Amino acid sequence: MKSLGLIFVFSLVVSDVSGAETDVVESVSVIVGDSVTLHTDVTEIPDSIEWRFGKHLIARISESDEGKPTKPKRKRLQLDHQTGDLKINKVRIADFGLYELEINSDTTGLSSKKFNISGVNNLNGVKLVPVLERDSVILSPGLTEIQRDDQITWTFNGTLIGQLKNQTPEIFADVLDGRFQGRLHLNQQNGSLSITNVGPNTAGPYVVDITKSGSSYTIHKTFRVTTIDGGNRMSVMEGTSVTLESGVSKIHRDDLVIWRCEYGDSVIAEIRHGNFATFDGPDGRFRRKLKLDFKTGSLTIRKTRTKHAGLYHLDITGNRRTIFKRFNLSVYTRDWSPCVIAVIGVAVLLLVVVAFGAVVTCFLKRLLVKQKIVFPQPAGTRLYPDLRKDLRLDRRTMQC
Known part of the structure; x- marks a missing residue:
């Protein structure tokens, strides 16, 4: 009887522990604009799978639906009809909160999982990465260290180009006509992807999928790599003004215009939501030096100084266009330029040579007249013309 009592108490403890497991909430940290996939971790579709956000049903797969998933309640939700995984595209702040998964199976019974999604705001969403053509770029997933069971995959336009499993990097450079041959490197320490010699055929969307060991979700980050020209080279005299032209005739209200200076990579002008x-x-x-044209987005630097020389970047992003430009500005002083100094130096040197030659010629003429030097000449030749015809020597003063 005593043993039966112990068994009963033990069963209560087990029941309490199993119930506590269903209340475990997995925390998911996401940057606004990234995507995330919540995994069911099932090998085959059970009788029914239901996803809820708060108390609201947002997606479901059940036998009554003939194996077809119901259309998610939100446009940015995707339900995998083979695994039941729920993907939330381009996460917004409104998507933060508690997500609950309920799985009903004849073999395993009823089970549930909970995910609490939170994160930080990032107004940029997709990471725009402008790169000078033929330059290199590193796309970082934002991880400081890779654990052994972490999985990292990189895709370009939906094609797998690299993956990191068991801390072993693997590159698939022969895909897409071999355009990535010799251009990719995957860092096994942090999962970052390096792309060298970037060109138009390697510009586009790159997506990294990050599945941390022991977690039931995958983070998706998107990078859009764009190529820009070598930059407009401009030169201006110190004290004068220069205008960096945007190249557009009108800035639309949905355009985001950003001017950056390479010094400190700081924003020096912007147009956002019409402001x-x-x-x-x-x-x-740049205090009291800048003038921004709100109609075209062009930037004027007034009364330039040598400290204003350097690289300037213009980013225009909107629903209708994406423009990246770079300006290489040089500012020269009012002092003599090295080129002018060099020309003057050569001219002075020539004058010295001519003057020295005149002195030497005059000395020789005097010597010829006073000493009556006769130059021997080989027979039949006239190596030395009659110098006396060319002499203009005053015999009284012996001056040339």
């Missing part, structure tokens, strides 16, 4: 502003820069070098 425009200029900034002084990290050290105040």
Whole structure:
């Protein structure tokens, strides 16, 4: 009887523990604009799978639906009809909260999982990565260290180009006509992807899928690599003004215009939602120097100084266009330029040579007249013309 009591108490403890497991909530941290997939971890579709956000049913697969998943309640949700996994595309702040999965199976019974999605705001969404043609770029998934069971996969336009499993990197450079041959490197420490010699055929969307060991979700990050030209080279005299032209005739209200200076990679001017502003820069070098054309987005630098020389980047992004430009500005002083100094130096040197030659010629003429030197000449030749005809020597003063 005593043993039966112990068995009964033990069964209660087990029941309590199993019930506690169903209440475990997995925390999922996402940057706004990234995507995330919540996994069911089932090998085959059970009788029914239901996803709820809060108390609202948002997706379902059941036998009554003849194996076809119901259309998710939100446009950015995707339900995998083979695994029941739920993908949330381009996560917004409104998507933060508790997601509950209920699985009903004849073999395993009723089970559930919970995910609490939270994160930080990032207004950029997709990471735009402008790269100079033939330059290199590193796309980072944002991980400091890769664990052994972490899985990282990189795709380009939906094609697998690299993966990291068991801390072993693997590159698939022979895909897409071999355009990535010798151009890719996958860092086994942090999962970042390096692309060398970027060209138009390797520009486009790159997606990294990150599945941490022991987790039931996958983070998706999207990078859009674009190529830009070598930059417009401009030169201006110190103290004058220069305008960096945007190349567009009109800025639309949905356009985001960003001017950046390479010094400190700081934003010095912007147009956002129809509002425009200029900034002084990290050290105040642009204070009262900038004028932004709110109609075209062109930027004028007034009364330039040598400290304003360098690279300037223009990014225009909107629903109708994406433009990246780079300007290489040089500012020269009012002092003599090295080129002018070199020309003057050569001219002075020539004058010295001519003057020295005249002195030597005059000395020889005097010597010829006073000493009556006769130059021997081989027979039948006239190596030395009659110098006396060319002499203009005053015999009284012996001056040339």
